[in-house]
Amino acid sequence: MRETTPISPGEFAKFQEFFYRKTGLLFTEAKRYFVDRRLAERMQATGSASFRDYFTLLRFQASGTELQALVNLMTVNETYFYREQYQFKCLVDSMLDEVARTKKPGRPIRIWSVPCATGEEPYTLAIHLLEHWAQVDAFEIEILASDIDTAALDAARAGIYAARAVQYVPMTVRRRYFTELGDDRWQIIPELRRSIEFTRVNLHDRAEVARNGRFDVIFCRNLLIYFDEHSRRQAAESFFDVLYPGGFIGLGHSESMSRISSLFNVRRFPDAIVYQKPR
């Protein structure tokens, strides 16, 4: 990689403030090495001669695509079973009990996982519910999982995972919900695969979102941070449309609704902060 002028402390402070205000992600001096390397990579990719030139691009670019490219590089987007598990704990220990209290008899509880990528999140959700929610047999529960990428959806429907993706699933749980295929691959049992509906959805399309029905809980983790400000706000409007009053949204651990929309109330539960549509 070509040598670039080092980023000065004042420039770093300026970048730190801008990035924090836009995304909610705060990189301290301790993360200098991590941040500098990624900034250098983007400076080279955009042909910026200096940090000043690059910052001007980041700050004034009409499309905002460079900011999105940088956010992509500054965040790690992996998907595996039991990722950010505290939210599922929050779901079964707090959110669902509240949902259940106002649910009319005979009506299903509906949960939406979007984006679901190759299925790790919705299957984790299902397993968590079956294993840990005391009222699981008292309700009908529907889990809908959606993504814009149809290849990912096909993989999700097949439900076959490498050992690395399931490494945090305890072996006893794994034996209940997976079949070992050999060569270190695990497949979700047919019964569980059949119980989740996978649909393609483009969150930028309000009508398409609405076609999936209404929900009590939505998990939209590690997606909106990659959207530009207006698209984020529109996505929040779409979620508001399809949530029941009192319904919840969980975002990724580095995401905050304070950078997205003021439509939802902040709810603090023992395991997580989530957002709630006013009743």
Added chain:
Amino acid sequence: MPLIRPTPPPGTDPGQAVPAARLDAADPTERRRAALDRAYPDGPAADLCRRLPVENEPAVREAILTALMTIGGPQAVDGLLPLLRSEDAALRNGAIEALQKMDRDVVPHVENLFADPDSDVRIFAVNIVEALRHPLAPAWLFRLVQFERHINVCAAAVDALAEIGTPDMVPALETLTDRFPNQPFLHFAVRLAIRRITGEAEP
């Protein structure tokens, strides 16, 4: 297994033979839908702007602002600018956020906003201009600090220039401390802006 496979309920497509929602309907859900249904390029900004100041439901307000950001254009700007004087802080800040997204159509108003007799309106103008993705935004703010007499307006502009100012502005920024002697906050803001513009280390 208590999990059942979901079947999307029929008739939830808002595009299917639903009567047009009215912005003045009694039901806030309908008003919100009415606002979002009007969110398309060249949509009816004037109708939305008329409803905004009298709308009391926060979710409907948010939807109207979202729609106006999608529509943009001079009509939306004309409708939002008077709200900078609103007594309602949530409304005024919503208007600022929307105007920040309307780069091209806000530009013709910058000069008048900076000359407004109300110092708070001038501060809001600084907040709008600093967020515009317009190459002249730094120059406008710089011009403002050179002539502005109100300390809080100057401080807001200096805060913005800390991020988007250029090294040629440093000498003029330094003179601010003489124009506002005995004002520790402004002196702090000027020192910080100069450090961020020149890239010096912060204490």
Added chain:
Amino acid sequence: MLIVDDAATVRLYYRQVLETAGFAVEEAVNGMEALEKALSRPFDLLVVDVNMPRMDGYTLLRKVREAPDLRAVPAVMISTEAQAGDARRAYEAGANLYLVKPVRPEVLALDVRLMTGVPPGECPK
């Protein structure tokens, strides 16, 4: 204490003043982020600006006063608005003290000590 202001310069200034006076400080850029932080861990005092995106200072104070865990946290509102009606609105929303910008550092440090019960000359814990 938690400093809530969308202007970075203002947050850094209050931080410097309050850290010099011996207080530990955290920051938020708008009312909603402040609410998330205040609900997550205890603060001795909130220092709140009025005009901010997503959630303004009055709305923040009203929500703080509605939240059982936060109802008693003292809050100072600091605004550019110097008219009589502005102070009244701040107190109605739940502020314990209303100051007008620019705030002198010695005034802020002293008021914060008074509101948190730390005697002058003594260092907060």
